[in-house]
Amino acid sequence: MRPLTDDVPLVQRVHDELRAAMLRGELEPGKLYSVVEISRQLGVSRTPVREALLGFASEGLVSFERSKGVRILEASLTDIRDLFGLRLLLEVPSAALAAASEDSAQLDTMHQAFQAMEAACAADDEAAFQDHDTTFHDALLRAAGNAQVADAVRRARGQVHVQRLSTTRTRSLGEVLEVHRRIHDAVRSGNEAEASAAVEAHLTETRDILLAQISGPHASTVD
Template identity: 40%
Template structure:
């Protein structure tokens, strides 16, 4: 079996599509470590473990292939792909392109209930940080960002970001402990929530851009090797870099 005993939950009956259910379970298996980057897996075995036919499982894997998380090998199976420094830089380019304008839209249209839900996720992050519980912290971090995208009103963007965040987590969960503390991550989220709650679109843009660029820079630095050519983040993120350069605090960045 591919899955560790007790890890695989039944396919969620609330989700009508078998393909979508399979996507959810595969994504969860990647985050729990049941599907290991680089290891060759069989579509047949995966469909057997999930208790569904090969067709929806293959369709689910094709969706994840589009995000760069899965690579098929002809007549052999598939592998989970671990992103390198260049891929991470491009991933954060996508996040900047989607989440920065989404922050402004959320500041414009978020309901009081949506803002309260984001606030609850931030409080849960604080509680997890106090317990030094990084996995729970990262779950609520993801739900914070997902809630903001929901408030912006773009469910497709929300799904895209949920997928590519899994890809970044595969490189070592997060930037915490090695490069910054959980408390420091919270400090980057607080101004995002404050800007949305105060309906300040420019501040929301600045806070989200600063947070994503800081996280992206650290992950790229962490995964870069001395043998590879330097990655030009200014070129990749050109729309979101203030005149002062990366990690600046200029308006709009």
């Protein structure tokens, strides 16, 4: 992990760096870490580290073990089923709402994110693809008009991301891009039924791939 030096509020900086460390694999699921050691590596006191970790604990990403430290939690099959069950409940109807939406700003953001995904796919840049994928889904949900749904899905996606599970072990970035193209085109054309069907198919396929892979080696997530 890297020392923190910028002007963002300290707890937020610690939170962001810890999440990035999870995504990079520096903080691994199942392992126990010392709050003191994390503080030393970041060059900050234990208080902001503990506050940031408490935030992760509220998301179900870590657990504190008395007199030992903090453990990065591993996702179980039930966790994956539950997280994707939540996403299906929220995102399928939201896709239809987005297709009917007149929120041009969010729809433009979704379109720009998709174009960026195309560029990242062409460059074989999975990390950039993942970032734009997150923006794509978030903009779609915000276009549907419910920020609470967008925030809930972002948290659910975050729980999968930090596990570093990957659908790209069994499908290429190009295949993932085409799944998103179907969603993008349906929303942009105002086809509510097709938008919902495309999102449902995407989430169901992603869930099934991750359930099949969850016992295998971890990698970075694209969903």
